[in-house]
Amino acid sequence: MNPFKAALHIQIFFALVIGAVIGLFFNPGEEHLEKNLTFSLKYEQGKVVVAEKEVDEKGNEVLVVPEVRLSAKEYSTRYPNLPKLESWKETAKPPVIEVTKRHYRLIEDAKSIHVTYCRDYNGRPVITTENLKTGKEIADKYPLFAKRYDSYRSSWSRRVTVISKTVGDIFLRLLKMVTIPLIVSSLITGIAGLGDAKRLGSMFGKTLGYYFVTSMLAITTGILMVNLIRPGVGAILPGTGSVTTFGEQQSLGGVFLGMIDNMIPSNPVAALANGDFLSIITFSILFGLFIVTAAEESRKRMTGFFQSFFDVMMGMTMFIIHLAPIGVLAFMTYATASQGPEIFGTLAWYMLTVFLALLVHAAIIMPLILKFVAGRSPWAYAKALSPALMTAFSTASSNGTLPLTMTSVEKNAGVSNRVSSFVLPLGATINMDGTALYEAVAVLFIAQATTGFELSLGTQIIVAITALLASIGAAGIPHAGLVMMAIVLQAVGLPLEAQGIIIAVDRVLDMCRTTVNVWSDSCGCAVVERLTKES
Ligand code: ASP
Numbered sequence: 001m002n003p004f005k006a007a008l009h010i011q012i013f014f015a016l017v018i019g020a021v022i023g024l025f026f027n028p029g030e031e032h033l034e035k036n037l038t039f040s041l042k043y044e045q046g047k048v049v050v051a052e053k054e055v056d057e058k059g060n061e062v063l064v065v066p067e068v069r070l071s072a073k074e075y076s077t078r079y080p081n082l083p084k085l086e087s088w089k090e091t092a093k094p095p096v097i098e099v100t101k102r103h104y105r106l107i108e109d110a111k112s113i114h115v116t117y118c119r120d121y122n123g124r125p126v127i128t129t130e131n132l133k134t135g136k137e138i139a140d141k142y143p144l145f146a147k148r149y150d151s152y153r154s155s156w157s158r159r160v161t162v163i164s165k166t167v168g169d170i171f172l173r174l175l176k177m178v179t180i181p182l183i184v185s186s187l188i189t190g191i192a193g194l195g196d197a198k199r200l201g202s203m204f205g206k207t208l209g210y211y212f213v214t215s216m217l218a219i220t221t222g223i224l225m226v227n228l229i230r231p232g233v234g235a236i237l238p239g240t241g242s243v244t245t246f247g248e249q250q251s252l253g254g255v256f257l258g259m260i261d262n263m264i265p266s267n268p269v270a271a272l273a274n275g276d277f278l279s280i281i282t283f284s285i286l287f288g289l290f291i292v293t294a295a296e297e298s299r300k301r302m303t304g305f306f307q308s309f310f311d312v313m314m315g316m317t318m319f320i321i322h323l324a325p326i327g328v329l330a331f332m333t334y335a336t337a338s339q340g341p342e343i344f345g346t347l348a349w350y351m352l353t354v355f356l357a358l359l360v361h362a363a364i365i366m367p368l369i370l371k372f373v374a375g376r377s378p379w380a381y382a383k384a385l386s387p388a389l390m391t392a393f394s395t396a397s398s399n400g401t402l403p404l405t406m407t408s409v410e411k412n413a414g415v416s417n418r419v420s421s422f423v424l425p426l427g428a429t430i431n432m433d434g435t436a437l438y439e440a441v442a443v444l445f446i447a448q449a450t451t452g453f454e455l456s457l458g459t460q461i462i463v464a465i466t467a468l469l470a471s472i473g474a475a476g477i478p479h480a481g482l483v484m485m486a487i488v489l490q491a492v493g494l495p496l497e498a499q500g501i502i503i504a505v506d507r508v509l510d511m512c513r514t515t516v517n518v519w520s521d522s523c524g525c526a527v528v529e530r531l532t533k534e535s
Contacts, residue, residue, distance in 0.1 A: 008324065009386040015325040016390055019332025023164070026337045028157035031148055033102040037064065039121065041082070041094045048075040048085060052099075054144060062143050065117060065128055077450075077495045082121065097121050106138070106149050107338045108158050109165040113149070114338070115142060116504050118346055127346065129503045157337065164333035171327025172400045174320045179402050180275055182317055183425045184284050185310035186406065190421030191288025192303050199532070200289065206531045207423050210524050211431040214369070215471060218361045218516075219464045222437035223444065225357040231349035232448025277399070277429045277475075285422075317403040324391055324404065331394035339508060347505050350445050354509050357437055362516045366523050374526035384412035385522050392518040396510040398428045398476035401518055409525050419529045427521030428476045434516030435481040436471035438509060440464060443488045446498045459492050466491040481513065482506050 006014075033054070038061065042049040047069040053061045070078060072085050083095045102119040112131040115138065119126055132138055135153065139146040152158055194200050226232075262278045265271035271279035291302045344351060367378030382389070388405040395401060402424060409420045443463050447453045470484035482503065486496055 008321070009383070009390070011325040012328050012387050012390045015329035016332050016394060019164075019329040019394070020336045022160070022329075023333040023336025023338075026157045026160040026333075027339070027341075028105065028107070028152060028155065028337075030103040030105045030340050031145075033064075033104070033119075033144075037099045037102065037119075039097040039099050041088065041097075043085065043089050043094075044069075047071060050075075050079070056144065064142070064144055066141050078497060104145060105340045106145060106152055107161060108152070109161050109334065109338065110169065111165075113138065115145065116340060117142075117145075118504075127501050127504050129500065161334060161337045164330045164337065168327055168330035168334055168395070171323055171330065172395055172397065174323065175327075175400045175403055176275075178313060178317045178320060179399060180272060180280065181309075182313045182403055182406065183277075183280060183421075184272070185306055185313050186417065186421035187281065187284035187425060188288040188291070188306045189303070189310045190418045191285055192291040192299075192306065193418050194288075195292060197289055197292075200285070203419070203422060203528060203532050206528050207426065207524065210527050211427065212468075214366070214433050214520050214524070215431065215436045215468050216464075217365055218357075218433035218437040218520075219440045219467050221361050221365065222354075222357045222440040222467075223460055223464060225353050225360070226441050226444040226448070229349060229353045229356075230448060231353045232445040277425065281425055281429075314407070317407060321387070321404055321407060324387060328391060328394045335394065335507060335511065340504070344505060344508070347502065350442075350502065351505055351509065353445070354438055354441050355512060357441055358434055358512050358516050361433060361437060362519050366519060370523050370526060374523070374530045376526050381413055381523070381526060382519075384408060385519065387412075388518055388522065389515050393511050393515045396478040396507065396514045398432070398514055398517045398521070400477075401514075402428050402476075405518055405522060409522050413522070413526070415525045415529050419532070420525045423525045423528050424521055427524055428517075430472045431521055431524065432471040432474055432476070432481075432513075432517045433520040434513030435474050435484075436467050437516070438481055438513045439467035439470050439485055439488050442485060442502055443467070443492070443494065446489070446494055446502070447492065449501070450494060450498065453494070462491050463488060476514075476517070478510055478514075479506060481510065 038053045040051050040053065042051070048071075049067060049069050051067045052064045054064050056062045075082075075085055082097065088095050098121070100120045102117075104115065104117040107114045107116075112133055113135070115128075115130045115132060117128045130141075132141070135146070135149055138149050191200060194203070262276055263282050265276065265279035265283060268279065268283040271283065291299055291306075294302065370376045370378045370381055385405075385408050388401055388408040391404050392398060392401040398405075405428075406420055406424055409415045409424065410417055440463055444455065444460065447455050447459070447463075466488040470487045471481070473487070474480040474484040482499065485499060489496055489498065
């Protein structure tokens, strides 16, 4: 069999496996720290100073991570399992903390150097992550890791990571290049083809209903799983040092006002230029609707024009899609070369909970919906969608995958352009089952790991509702779910820094939840097509 002539999904599958093998081979692994560590606590001018020091080769004490100064309150929320301030504040001798199992890793991609440092305090793991720009910054902030970075710089591991990230990003750029014109032409053609506003209204209602029901099912599955597995109990506390937290302080109201602003562009041309999905969708829908009501001659000319525009964009997209195996290979290589096996071990129960919940949703709940609501064979549908699903998995971006999702749904699964052009672009922005489920699991995991935090039914309901809203607000780009998590954490009063502990494994979970996001959007097409046909 000539691998270059094989069906696209077979090619992508091989690319995925080969990329994973290459990446695993070039994974630089983690460095263990054997030396004695002094972890000291001081109380100075009303602040707790937390310093983690090691003796270097010359016998000097050097800071392993930058020292942090915290208020008494920050100290107690960030380090709930360290000795209470009152117990040592007045004593001459600050407490000694036993630190065991220490390891760290450095990964450089095309844009930055990622530092991840893990250790156990009093038997509990702690992870610090930070993104730095230059080797000099490592020498200044993490002097003990600088030597390792010097040898890493000239290694094949680094080259493979940088090259695969660069090639993967080029593929993603190509996909993004066609996304906006494809959405616009596809939506306008689709809506103009619907014929009237009433049919649009019915489709709109059914689509939103589908988004809501499936997202809530996903969240419920996630919450049940966390309560069953309880991955956070006795596990982890937030990292020390300069923990990177994603997401700013944003209120729910702010996010929703922002969404409404986003939905009605004051300048549609600017919206197109900035790639604001929601604005573009609203404008294109209205444009399509008013084509229908325009005079016969204009209507024909416009419909013809956008149909041709759409055909050309489809041709261009199909061409780029042939490059998908290369893009997927690059992304998989990058993903496996840059993730750490031991860090996964540290957060294994948490990751397992997310995986299992996603699996139940994608492999049990969605197929049931496909079979009984849409009347489709789930297996055949998944096969038709496989190029899109595998691309979503490797790129972790539903927006980026959109051109592939559209072509797979229309050309392989035979869904009409009217439905797919409406359900998919809107779904890529607001229907994210995987992300919604992930938000719920991650926040409840953090809550379980935070000692003394009450996990009542009320709290879980708040988590469910805010997780839904956060998933609606999240953009279809890598790590968007992590950014939006700030909203859910805030809603139940958990510290934002708590995210520090899960950032280290976010990429892998992002890949899985993005696949579920795209899968749910695609199933939505089959469901909406069936429901609107019968009405
Ligand atoms: N990466 C996801 C997506 O593109 C969003 C998320 O971070 O959850 O669908």
